[in-house]
Amino acid sequence: MDATKPSDQAASQTWLLTHQLAAGDEAAFREFHKQYFDRLYHFLLVVSHGQEQEAQDALQQTLLRVVRYIRPFDSEDIFWCWLKTVARSAARDANRKQRRYAAVLETFALRFLPTPSGNGIGEADLLTVALEESLAELSEPERRLLAAKYIEGRTVNELGAETGLTFKAVESRLDRLRRAIRQSILKKISNHETR
Amino acid sequence: MKRGESNRLLTGVLGDEHLDDFRRASLEFGLDALRRRRRNRRLARTCSIVTLPTVVTVLLYKLITLAPEPSMSAPRPLIAAGPSSRSEVKIINDEQLFALFPNRPIALVGEPGHQELVFLDQMAAEDQPVAR
Numbered sequence: 547m548d549a550t551k552p553s554d555q556a557a558s559q560t561w562l563l564t565h566q567l568a569a570g571d572e573a574a575f576r577e578f579h580k581q582y583f584d585r586l587y588h589f590l591l592v593v594s595h596g597q598e599q600e601a602q603d604a605l606q607q608t609l610l611r612v613v614r615y616i617r618p619f620d621s622e623d624i625f626w627c628w629l630k631t632v633a634r635s636a637a638r639d640a641n642r643k644q645r646r647y648a649a650v651l652e653t654f655a656l657r658f659l660p661t662p663s664g665n666g667i668g669e670a671d672l673l674t675v676a677l678e679e680s681l682a683e684l685s686e687p688e689r690r691l692l693a694a695k696y697i698e699g700r701t702v703n704e705l706g707a708e709t710g711l712t713f714k715a716v717e718s719r720l721d722r723l724r725r726a727i728r729q730s731i732l733k734k735i736s737n738h739e740t741r
Numbered sequence: 742m743k744r745g746e747s748n749r750l751l752t753g754v755l756g757d758e759h760l761d762d763f764r765r766a767s768l769e770f771g772l773d774a775l776r777r778r779r780r781n782r783r784l785a786r787t788c789s790i791v792t793l794p795t796v797v798t799v800l801l802y803k804l805i806t807l808a809p810e811p812s813m814s815a816p817r818p819l820i821a822a823g824p825s826s827r828s829e830v831k832i833i834n835d836e837q838l839f840a841l842f843p844n845r846p847i848a849l850v851g852e853p854g855h856q857e858l859v860f861l862d863q864m865a866a867e868d869q870p871v872a873r
Binding site: 570572575579583584585588591602606609610612613614673674677678692697723724727728731 | 746747750751755757763768770772778782
């Protein structure tokens with residue numbers, strides 16, 4: 547029985563969050579934004595082939611549609627699948643404004659969308675694969691530095707003390723690595739056909 | 742690499758000042774949309790609260806005013822023609838009719854069943870029947 551508790555808890559949290567969102571609660575929207583902004587942005591970055599501006603436009607449209615069409619969900623997985631469907635349609639609309647009729651139909655269909663299937667997992671995986679491939683192109687010390695900063699959450703001062711570099715040197719190296727890996731990821735996903 | 746770790750790393754490497762600005766702007770954008778939707782909902786609810794009783798009142802008024810009223814020109818209900826009204830009509834024979842006008846010269850003229858009562862003194866004066 548204990549094994550089911552975390553999922554029950556997650557389900558009730560999802561239900562509470564989506565229920566409050568549907569009721570127009572601002573605190574719930576802040577929480578939703580905090581939890582899903584990065585996840586949605588990463589997803590849309592892949593959908594838009596690494597076009598950051600397009601991904602951001604689609605994300606704004608997604609937020610608008612979430613506010614408009616949100617309904618209570620009792621499963622985080624189903625909620626995320628629904629969000630992906632909304633995000634994908636927002637990205638498509640942003641990219642194909644001339645197909646207004648299809649957009650209207652799709653918007654209408656969102657109200658009655660049945661439980662979405664688990665398709666679209668490929669986008670999240672693609673980003674992770676692009677990240678891992680990009681990391682593999684770095685040297686071991688560079689990978690360690692990135693992991694220490696962004697996975698372990700170490701501060702620049704701590705990293706400086708460990709590596710014997712100055713604060714500015716660590717910051718500069720992190721910035722260079724971040725730019726390099728970011729460009730590498732965007733290039734990889736822009737070359738990948740997902741649509 | 743675990744999914745949580747790769748997500749944190751992705752957030753770190755893909756994020757920058759521009760994205761942080763966009764993050765803040767998108768939060769405000771979403772909150773504005775939320776407020777707008779809440780305001781529209783409240784407005785719709787208020788409208789329905791005001792409109793519904795008005796519509797019901799108008800309908801009730803129409804129903805009341807359009808309901809058929811008993812008018813003067815309408816035919817009287819048939820219950821008036823009951824046994825009481827029939828008892829007011831008294832059938833009398835010729836002798837009883839003559840007895841009603843003892844001091845006047847009268848006669849019944851015509852075929853049986855279609856006879857007319859004629860006041861002879863008046864007929865003499867006007868040279869025509871007085872009553873039927």
